[in-house]
Amino acid sequence: MSTPTPKLIYPAPFPGRGEHIRLLLEESGTTYTEGTIEEFQALKSVDSVGDKRNTPLFAPPFLQYGDLTINQTPNILLFLAQKFNLAGDPSDPHTVCRLNGLVLTALDGFSDEIHGCHHPLGGNFYYEDMKAESLARSKDYVKNRLPLFLGYFQRVLKGEASGEGPWLHAGMFTYADLTLFSCLSGTRHQFPKAFQRAEESGKYDLVFKLYKAVHNRPRIKAYLESERRRKYGNGIYRHYPELDVDPEV
Amino acid sequence: MSTPTPKLIYPAPFPGRGEHIRLLLEESGTTYTEGTIEEFQALKSVDSVGDKRNTPLFAPPFLQYGDLTINQTPNILLFLAQKFNLAGDPSDPHTVCRLNGLVLTALDGFSDEIHGCHHPLGGNFYYEDMKAESLARSKDYVKNRLPLFLGYFQRVLKGEASGEGPWLHAGMFTYADLTLFSCLSGTRHQFPKAFQRAEESGKYDLVFKLYKAVHNRPRIKAYLESERRRKYGNGIYRHYPELDVDPEV
Numbered sequence: 035m036s037t038p039t040p041k042l043i044y045p046a047p048f049p050g051r052g053e054h055i056r057l058l059l060e061e062s063g064t065t066y067t068e069g070t071i072e073e074f075q076a077l078k079s080v081d082s083v084g085d086k087r088n089t090p091l092f093a094p095p096f097l098q099y100g101d102l103t104i105n106q107t108p109n110i111l112l113f114l115a116q117k118f119n120l121a122g123d124p125s126d127p128h129t130v131c132r133l134n135g136l137v138l139t140a141l142d143g144f145s146d147e148i149h150g151c152h153h154p155l156g157g158n159f160y161y162e163d164m165k166a167e168s169l170a171r172s173k174d175y176v177k178n179r180l181p182l183f184l185g186y187f188q189r190v191l192k193g194e195a196s197g198e199g200p201w202l203h204a205g206m207f208t209y210a211d212l213t214l215f216s217c218l219s220g221t222r223h224q225f226p227k228a229f230q231r232a233e234e235s236g237k238y239d240l241v242f243k244l245y246k247a248v249h250n251r252p253r254i255k256a257y258l259e260s261e262r263r264r265k266y267g268n269g270i271y272r273h274y275p276e277l278d279v280d281p282e283v
Numbered sequence: 284m285s286t287p288t289p290k291l292i293y294p295a296p297f298p299g300r301g302e303h304i305r306l307l308l309e310e311s312g313t314t315y316t317e318g319t320i321e322e323f324q325a326l327k328s329v330d331s332v333g334d335k336r337n338t339p340l341f342a343p344p345f346l347q348y349g350d351l352t353i354n355q356t357p358n359i360l361l362f363l364a365q366k367f368n369l370a371g372d373p374s375d376p377h378t379v380c381r382l383n384g385l386v387l388t389a390l391d392g393f394s395d396e397i398h399g400c401h402h403p404l405g406g407n408f409y410y411e412d413m414k415a416e417s418l419a420r421s422k423d424y425v426k427n428r429l430p431l432f433l434g435y436f437q438r439v440l441k442g443e444a445s446g447e448g449p450w451l452h453a454g455m456f457t458y459a460d461l462t463l464f465s466c467l468s469g470t471r472h473q474f475p476k477a478f479q480r481a482e483e484s485g486k487y488d489l490v491f492k493l494y495k496a497v498h499n500r501p502r503i504k505a506y507l508e509s510e511r512r513r514k515y516g517n518g519i520y521r522h523y524p525e526l527d528v529d530p531e532v
Contacts, residue, residue: 089385089445113380127373135353147405
């Protein structure tokens with residue numbers, strides 16, 4: 035049997051949630067393809083009932099791998115990381131859950147809550163119609179939530195279970211490191227002032243060390259400098275100057 | 284080696300996120316224990332750096348199982364469902380990801396978004412200080428998001444991949460069914476008017492059939508009628524009469 039080619043279906047002009055998956059595919063060095071808008075629309079359609087093996091899917095990113103079609107960012111990451119040897123020993127349920135826990139927490143703190151900062155009333159409202167609420171939430175995020183999540187990952191890296199070297203789990207590079215990097219990269223785009231303050235504080239030195247270590251991995255570096263890397267825009271991570279709160283002011 | 288006894292650490296007076304896990308443990312028929320407030324505080328502490336094998340954890344619910352200590356609701360569910368034979372064949376990565384995708388979507392639509400309806404500006408604000416924003420978001424949820432998520436699970440149940448009978452995946456009862464039930468139970472508590480309208484509309488008959496089928500499973504029924512079942516209160520699922528929007532009005 036030939037090995038399927040993974041297809042990521044997230045045809046947005048910005049990195050968005052698809053980027054966490056794209057970075058994993060790039061790091062793995064595998065060949066992958068990207069789905070079209072038509073494929074995206076077919077999977078996203080409220081008329082879809084899936085196929086013989088796959089249930090319909092709710093929201094992108096979508097992944098096709100042979101006869102498997104799945105969604106949910108942490109779910110796709112779990113699948114691909116095990117497939118491409120970025121998840122330690124996938125036959126050990128304890129390893130699976132320790133890594134999955136880290137990934138889910140990175141996505142909560144540096145993706146879902148970040149999106150909430152410009153869409154506190156939900157995705158059906160225009161940002162322009164909830165600017166005051168967005169500012170209130172962004173202030174709270176930058177002053178309280180960001181330090182809490184950065185402090186959490188600093189403790190993970192300090193703790194014995196992270197092992198030697200710059201990584202989160204057992205001294206080995208895994209998709210949890212990649213996901214944290216990807217999330218922090220977006221967070222920096224949305225809140226550059228707070229990100230810089232956090233870095234300068236020295237309180238999260240191990241987190242920023244990990245960030246740089248992932249950034250400098252040869253395949254990641256090459257990808258980030260390539261034309262394949264999309265520019266941030268109207269996705270999850272948005273830079274509105276009026277929300278770019280300086281936590282020290 | 285003796286089998287460890289699972290310990291759920293979520294000492295809240297309301298069902299909350301811990302309830303999804305408690306229902307799985309109850310359905311499995313296994314013996315489990317519940318952690319104390321002191322154990323909860325030690326794991327939640329911002330001074331914790333974990334232990335030799337486990338990283339520190341961010342937020343409850345927490346699960347201890349032998350020398351494993353993990354967090355994140357969908358992560359704990361994944362682990363326990365595989366352990367207690369509620370996840371089909373856990374050695375098949377495709378089955379793992381199909382079920383995990385359904386569980387993550389149920390939690391997004393009927394737990395995270397539900398919490399956002401009374402805490403649109405985040406958990407650090409008092410509900411009383413964001414009543415107008417909560418009402419705007421609740422109206423949108425009840426009119427747009429709730430039908431979208433109910434319609435999604437109706438399509439899953441209609442689709443071929445769900446197989447015969449009332450369940451979501453391949454004709455077998457799994458933890459995805461339990462989680463959907465658990466989420467819907469909380470949603471009904473928060474939005475009884477919208478829930479009743481949805482049921483009466485007949486559009487989501489397969490979803491409500493699943494809801495009743497899980498409710499009537501002997502161990503679930505016995506648990507729900509027992510004193511172990513906590514009453515809804517100030518947790519994820521809250522009934523504020525002023526947010527209980529009737530979508531038809």
